[in-house]
Amino acid sequence: MTIILHELVGADPARPFSPHCWKAVMALAHKGLPFERSNVCFTKVPEVEGGVSKTVPVIRDGDQVVSDSFMIAAYLEETYPDRPSLFGGEGGQAMARFVESWTNTVLHGVMRDIAMKGIHDALAPVDQAYFRSSREARVGKTLEQMVEGREAALAALPGTLMPVRVTLKSQPWIGGSSPLFADYIVFGALQWVRLTSNARLLEADDPVKDWFERCLDLYDGLGRSVPQSA
Amino acid sequence: MTIILHELVGADPARPFSPHCWKAVMALAHKGLPFERSNVCFTKVPEVEGGVSKTVPVIRDGDQVVSDSFMIAAYLEETYPDRPSLFGGEGGQAMARFVESWTNTVLHGVMRDIAMKGIHDALAPVDQAYFRSSREARVGKTLEQMVEGREAALAALPGTLMPVRVTLKSQPWIGGSSPLFADYIVFGALQWVRLTSNARLLEADDPVKDWFERCLDLYDGLGRSVPQSA
Numbered sequence: 001m002t003i004i005l006h007e008l009v010g011a012d013p014a015r016p017f018s019p020h021c022w023k024a025v026m027a028l029a030h031k032g033l034p035f036e037r038s039n040v041c042f043t044k045v046p047e048v049e050g051g052v053s054k055t056v057p058v059i060r061d062g063d064q065v066v067s068d069s070f071m072i073a074a075y076l077e078e079t080y081p082d083r084p085s086l087f088g089g090e091g092g093q094a095m096a097r098f099v100e101s102w103t104n105t106v107l108h109g110v111m112r113d114i115a116m117k118g119i120h121d122a123l124a125p126v127d128q129a130y131f132r133s134s135r136e137a138r139v140g141k142t143l144e145q146m147v148e149g150r151e152a153a154l155a156a157l158p159g160t161l162m163p164v165r166v167t168l169k170s171q172p173w174i175g176g177s178s179p180l181f182a183d184y185i186v187f188g189a190l191q192w193v194r195l196t197s198n199a200r201l202l203e204a205d206d207p208v209k210d211w212f213e214r215c216l217d218l219y220d221g222l223g224r225s226v227p228q229s230a
Numbered sequence: 231m232t233i234i235l236h237e238l239v240g241a242d243p244a245r246p247f248s249p250h251c252w253k254a255v256m257a258l259a260h261k262g263l264p265f266e267r268s269n270v271c272f273t274k275v276p277e278v279e280g281g282v283s284k285t286v287p288v289i290r291d292g293d294q295v296v297s298d299s300f301m302i303a304a305y306l307e308e309t310y311p312d313r314p315s316l317f318g319g320e321g322g323q324a325m326a327r328f329v330e331s332w333t334n335t336v337l338h339g340v341m342r343d344i345a346m347k348g349i350h351d352a353l354a355p356v357d358q359a360y361f362r363s364s365r366e367a368r369v370g371k372t373l374e375q376m377v378e379g380r381e382a383a384l385a386a387l388p389g390t391l392m393p394v395r396v397t398l399k400s401q402p403w404i405g406g407s408s409p410l411f412a413d414y415i416v417f418g419a420l421q422w423v424r425l426t427s428n429a430r431l432l433e434a435d436d437p438v439k440d441w442f443e444r445c446l447d448l449y450d451g452l453g454r455s456v457p458q459s460a
Contacts, residue, residue, distance in 0.1 A: 089319015091326075094406030098329055101396035166331035176324030 003028060003035040004060040006048045010122035013039040015226055017119065017195040019108070019188035022223070023069040024057035026184035029219040031076050031083045035059075042127040069188075070100060073181045086181040099174065099182040102163065107189045110160050112139070113153035116146040118196035118229055154199055161208050168207045172214075179218060187215040191223055198229050233258060233265040234290040236278045240352035243269040245456055247349065247425040249338070249418035252453070253299040254287035256414035259449040261306050261313040265289075272357040299418075300330060303411045316411040329404065329412040332393065337419045340390050342369070343383035346376040348426035348459055384429055391438050398437045402444075409448065417445040417453065424458050 005028060008018040016022070016037065028035045040048055040056055048058050053067035059075075066075045074093065077086050087093035116135075120143060123131055132143050139146060164186060167174055174182045190212050193201060202209035216224040235258060238248040246252070246267065258265045270278055270286055278288050283297035289305075296305045304323065307316050317323035346365075350373060353361055362373050369376060394416060397404055404412040420442050423431060432439035446454040 085321070087319075088321020088324065089317075090406055091315070091318020091322020091410050091412075092320070092324070094318065094401055094410070095322055095325035095329060095404065095412055097400045098332075098393060098397045098404055098412065099325060102332060102393035105392040105396055162335040163328060163332035166335055167328045170327045171324055174325065174328055175321055180321050180324070182321075182325055182328070 001062050003033055004038050005035050006038050006040050006056045006058040006060075008045070008056050009039045009041060010119070010127065011124045012122065015122065015195055017122065017192055018056065019111075019192035020055070020069040021057045022188040022191045023181070023184045024059065024072050025222065026187065026215075026218070027069075027073045027076055027086055027181055028059075029222050030086055030179070030181070030184070031080050033076070033080065033083070041124060042130050069185075070097070088175060088180050092175070092180060092182070096180070096182045096185065100185050103185050103189055107160060107186065110153045110157055111189050111193050113146050113149040114157070114199055114201075115193045115196040116143060117150070118198075122196060150199075154201075157201060158203070158206065161202075161206075164211070165206070165208050168211055173211070179215065183211075183215060187212065187223065190215075194228050195226055196229055231292050233263055234268050235265050236268050236270050236286050236288040236290075238275070238286050239269045239271060240349070240357065241354045242352065245352065245425055247352065247422055248286065249341075249422035250285070250299045251287045252418040252421045253411070253414045254289065254302050255452065256417065256445075256448070257299070257303045257306055257316055257411055258289075259452050260316055260409070260411070260414070261310050263306070263310065263313070271354060272360050299415075300327070318405060318410050322405070322410060322412070326410070326412045326415065330415050333415050333419055337390060337416065340383045340387055341419050341423050343376050343379040344387070344429055344431075345423045345426040346373060347380070348428075352426060380429075384431075387431060388433070388436070391432075391436075394441070395436070395438050398441055403441070409445065413441075413445060417442065421446075421453055425456055426459055428459050 005024055007016045007021040009016050045054065045056055048056060049060060049065045052058060052065055055067065057069055057072060058065060058067040059072050066072050073086050087096055120128055120131055136142055164174065171177065173179045174186060190201065193199065202212065235254055237246045237251040239246050275284065275286055278286060279290060279295050282288060282295055285297065287299055287302060288295060288297040289302050296302050303316050317326055350358055350361055366372055394404065401407065403409045404416060420431065423429065432442065
């Protein structure tokens, strides 16, 4: 049965941009499971699957409904153990939480300041109002203040990505010899900005750039199928 | 056969402080392998095991000699697969590289500035001269400049540890339900500063403090057996 993925979009339904939803997209593709992407805008998220979650992604797999990108990956791993593993064992599942924690608390902070204006501008007016008030409350800055931080965030990004760059000296993927969910966690953050900003994030000779391009190529270019923001 | 661990010390051989050597100590204890700690000061490292490595830890296990804390953990995992796993699978081994990369590039930078003076002062004079010149060259600051950064580093530390703190919301150890080598990687950094500084690093109600105390308790209080710097 085809799994339904409820995924965030802005005014253009062909440009899903949420980092958390992209993690779920890549996890489903990794498992080789057929899935259908169902669009939802910010202000309609509370209606998804009868209001099970304040956020997307949410998946429906038959009669199972699961929200939260990490819980979705864990559900897929447990439910489809014979398909390629997303974690490479229990230790990998535990440490993917560390990769997620670093991504959410460190990398997303930098990315958010780079992408903020592009995300806002990509939304329909009703979602813009919601987005502004919810993000301003969460971050404790006005949207304009976050936008002002854009140049500083761009300058900080290469240094922020150092743990990824050093990891890639030991192995081609964060997951080791092949990509795992931990790769998709970091990929989601870069994809988020690729789709909402025309900023040049990474230098051509940066190993993180090479890794990101390889992520975009995975599963017949699934990540690349949405072009970078103009 | 007892494994020999060559481990860095300063003027007092009873106070080994190297974060990388502590990772090897904890890895050996985790595997339940008998081992003997052999002391070496900075300027004698090039003589260890016939000069196999510029750094310690180095272990000798029968006729096998292995250097570098991560390579030691990987060697122990491969050689003693029937003993408790240090990685919890291939994914865990790969992602432990990410934890290591974050620890070395982010956490150690902060810790170094906090601990620098204490480390220097704990060395014998000949090692002090080596330590100063090698560290000043590596970091690109004078020892005095690093020491000046101490207050700023102490203030930055709680924020720096956020990825660990958030991970501990999902699970009791970085390794999941029980500690793995990834825990010892971060432990090593905190133990390094505990043994070379009397700074109060973590607030009593910080979950990272609770985790660190639990690390100190492991293996009959192995980490706690060396008291905090006065």
